[in-house]
Amino acid sequence: MADASYPDDLLYHHEHDWARIDGDVATCGITWFAQEALGEIVFYEPPQVGTTIVQDQPYAEVESVKAVSDVIAPLSGEIIESNTALADSPEAINDDPYGAGWLIKVRLSDQSERDSLLDAAAYSATLE
Amino acid sequence: MTQASTQQRTPLYDRHVDAGAKLVAFAGWEMPVQYAGISEEHHAVRTAAGIFDVSHMGQIETRGPDAQAYLQHLLSNDLRKLAVGGAQYSVICRQDGGVLDDLFTYRLADAHFLTVTNASNHAKDLAWFKANTDGFDVDVIDCAANYAMLAVAGPRARAVVANLSDGLLPPRFHACERVIAGAPALVCGTGYTGEDGVELLISPDDARQVWDALLKAGVVPCGLGARDTLRLEVCFHLYGHDLSEERGPIEAGLGWCCHEETGFIGAEAVRAAREVQPEQQLVPFRLTGPGIARQGNPVIGGGIVTSGTLSPSLGVAIGMAYLPLALSEIGSEIEIDVRGKRRAAIVESKPLYRKDG
Known part of the structure; x- marks a missing residue:
């Protein structure tokens, strides 16, 4: 995706991750800013379903030609689905970071954690 | 995100910004790491022609009656094999054989040499050059500010540059003065990508004019990201990664550019390493x-x-x-x-x- 975009229906973690919360499940990924900063993503190993992730802690890595970067969990919970298609087409994270480039779905363990996340306007402000 | 930059900028900084380059701090310089994308730029060099702004690299001029003997004291390669108009790769070593830098030296005249340093090592190299002039009648001149440097590489690179040149381009590992796109240039048949091509040393005032002419001729602007993937595919060393003061040239696989019999600084340590084989x-x-x-x-x-x-x-x-x-x-x-x-x-x-x- 060519232009910066931070959809209003998502919540954001300051380490450049997003979460789309639906009941007690959140879909997570990295933001437009993160994929743009990394450049073309060439390697991603989807984490195992069943893994427990902890807010503010890394749960995966994305790699561009030049560098590797940790992906930080925006919320805590258990991974119930992992986007395994990205193992063969990690470039989807660049092309569609909020759609086909989603990374994991998590069953949330602490609903109150969402209060620490930013809305689109607040997150965008951190980038300026 | 943006903060006041204390980094140096090349004469092409505005061109990089206008072209949408992603700029990073590198060895005290604000340099383009990529424009369209590292892979795309990489393939442009492998299949056509790309251009790199490498104006961050340093230059040291050595002149005087003892220029050859003096440089032979510093450089690991055999200077007797470097004829006027030639280019030669070598390392400079500490007394204990640790590599201070790897660099190309061009012989512009019998007693006039130009050595191109890595940006991260330029100040250190210059101090080393100046600290070792005792007993030699030479002038060592820092001329890094006198040059912008452009590397044009790829199977089409020579043809494109030749079209903008007032004369034939030098063969590989040779250098000569030409006028390129209206600008006086030292044209060097050297590069860092494994592809044929030339490096152009020009006045900083002429850098935009030459850059623009080459882009207009279809050469693709490439950043340091692609430069790194290209050089690594052909196993060229990058100082600070594959070379350091803690490693000698023999373990680095650079014994081929070391002629210990010339007595350069560090030659005895290099000879010893060659005889016993380093551990790694x-x-x-x-x-x-x-x-x-x-x-x-x-x-x-x-x-x-x-x-x-x-x-x-x-x-x-x-x-x-x-x-x-x-x-x-x-x-x-x-x-x-x-x-x-x-x-x-x-x-x-x-x-x-x-x-x-």
Whole structure:
């Protein structure tokens, strides 16, 4: 995706991750800013379903030609689905970071954690 | 995000910004790491022609009656083999053989040489050059500010530059003065990508004019990201990664550019290393499974990765590592600890990428 975009229906973690919360499940990924900063993503190993992730802690890595970067969990919970298609087409994270480039779905363990996340306007402000 | 920059800028800084380059701090300079994307730029150089702004690199001029004898005291290669109009690769070493820098020297006249330094080492090199003039009738001149430097590389590079030149281009490992796109230039038949091409040393005032003419002729602007993947595919050393003061030229695989009989500073240590074989050897490798090894990743059983990337030409992760001799044979299967995960790799021969496949 060519232009910066931070959809209003998502919540954001300051380490450049997003979460789309639906009941007690959140879909997570990295933001437009993160994929743009990394450049073309060439390697991603989807984490195992069943893994427990902890807010503010890394749960995966994305790699561009030049560098590797940790992906930080925006919320805590258990991974119930992992986007395994990205193992063969990690470039989807660049092309569609909020759609086909989603990374994991998590069953949330602490609903109150969402209060620490930013809305689109607040997150965008951190980038300026 | 933006903060006041204390980094130096090349004369082409505005051109990079206008072209949408992603700029990074590198060796005290604000340099383009990529424009359209590293892979795209990489392939442009392998299949057509790309241009790199390498104006951050430094230049040291050496003149005077003792210029050759003086440089022979510093440079590891045999200066007697460097004729006027020639280019020669060498290292400079400390007394104990540790590598201070690797560099190209061009002989412009019998007693006039130009040495191109790595940006990160320029100040150190200059101090070293000046500290070792005792007993030699030479002038050592820092002329880094006098030059912008453009590297044009790729199978089409020479043809494109030749179209803008007032005369024939120098052959590989030679240099001569020409006028390129209206600008006086020292044209050098050297490069860092494994492709044919030339490097142009020009006045900073002329840099935009030459850059614009080459882009208009279809040459693709390329950043330091692609420069790194290109050089690693052909196993060219990068100082600060594959070379350091803690490593000697023999273990780095640079014995071919060391002529100990010339008595350069560090020659005795280099000779000793050549005779006993160092404990480790720098070798290229390729990963056989998933993952990308990076600088600093340890190798199981000893050794360390000094460069690593995904190879855009080969589509696999590649790199170079210092390995114990027992692991360093071609075909040797190794495991690299990539941030806690063991990744399988195999030791390869140089270069990792060959033009003919």
